[in-house]
């Protein structure tokens with residue numbers, strides 16, 4: 267695992283966007299796994315700026331989601347499909363056909379999870395997977411005690427994560443209780459994992475991820491098992507590293 271400490275979130279976004287540009291120059295149809303939440307927004311802004319400036323041709327890039335709420339109606343502005351379309355697919359000028367994610371509206375949720383794992387494999391696997399981290403050390407929505415070999419499946423959000431995500435909804439009660447998330451085993455199959463963490467609230471989780479034992483109580487610690495994992499942290503999120 268490599269750890270890169272940057273001065274602030276904007277610098278982290280710039281650094282990771284540049285890595286994505288380099289990947290797209292080598293492999294124009296790379297499959298880019300994206301996360302939602304606040305942390306990756308500087309990455310998406312920096313990447314869209316580079317694409318608009320024609321630093322790279324991203325027209326063949328493919329995008330896939332890490333996770334999705336269960337039960338939000340199709341087109342709900344906070345479904346992760348809507349968020350990724352708004353924050354990533356449209357700013358990069360890509361068509362919605364270049365983008366895939368788990369179906370959080372499916373009646374057969376288990377079937378939708380298995381179908382998503384199959385779709386990722388059939389697409390050739392994820393080339394670069396972006397990750398944020400929860401204050402409790404989750405990646406995707408693999409909450410503490412998730413199996414480190416888990417596949418895409420339905421998970422129940424902890425009260426802490428629902429509170430953390432309430433800012434995106436009109437009322438805390440509207441935050442869904444369930445999500446479909448790539449499993450930790452699924453995430454570890456991506457060829458390059460890039461986790462960005464910013465702000466002091468993430469400092470404990472970052473320290474446990476990087477310096478603690480590999481343990482399911484801190485799902486992000488599974489990155490230690492990956493041959494090519496990069497953890498980019500700003501100074502506040504790095505403040506509890508030894």
Ligand code: F6R
Nearest residue numbers: 301302303304305398399400406
């Ligand atoms: C969302 C996701 C989550 C977030 C995490 C941090 O797709 O995978 O693991 O990355 O909850 O969220 P923010 O960045 O909003 O602090």
